[in-house]
Amino acid sequence: MFKPSTSSVSGVTYSFRFMAKDWRYYKFINTERWRRLRAVQLAKQPLCEECMKVGRYRLAELVHHREPIETGVTLAEMEYLAFNADNLESICKKCHTAVHNALGSHNSQRNKEITARRNEQRAAAILALFED
Numbered sequence: 261m262f263k264p265s266t267s268s269v270s271g272v273t274y275s276f277r278f279m280a281k282d283w284r285y286y287k288f289i290n291t292e293r294w295r296r297l298r299a300v301q302l303a304k305q306p307l308c309e310e311c312m313k314v315g316r317y318r319l320a321e322l323v324h325h326r327e328p329i330e331t332g333v334t335l336a337e338m339e340y341l342a343f344n345a346d347n348l349e350s351i352c353k354k355c356h357t358a359v360h361n362a363l364g365s366h367n368s369q370r371n372k373e374i375t376a377r378r379n380e381q382r383a384a385a386i387l388a389l390f391e392d
């Protein structure tokens with residue numbers, strides 16, 4: 261039977277600390293809906309999917325979002341990324357850190373683009389307030 265371990269809980273805390281998510285991330289992750297989805301994912305795929313790619317069998321400790329939640333510009337996009345089962349991957353802590361380190365190196369350009377898109381949207385929303 262699947263039982264979430266305390267190490268996977270601290271694993272999530274660990275990723276929070278190191279990846280400096282913004283508040284929108286917590287809005288989705290600090291929910292019963294996420295905890296349930298996460299448990300379902302780990303029950304469905306209890307092994308680390310990254311380890312399996314290289315023929316290793318190790319228990320997954322957390323659930324990773326393939327497309328990071330914070331790449332969504334609108335809350336609806338972020339919600340979709342957070343809760344879409346196809347965007348989830350069972351992963352061990354070691355692989356999770358590796359995946360995020362790899363993402364981080366090519367993400368700074370991407371983050372700039374996302375910030376620019378967000379700012380554009382905000383500017384458009386503000387401008388809309390002044391229209392008749």
Ligand SMILES: [Zn+2]
Pocket residue numbers: 308309310311312318351352353354355356
């Ligand atoms: Zn792994």
Ligand SMILES: [Zn+2]
Pocket residue numbers: 275323324325356360
């Ligand atoms: Zn992750």
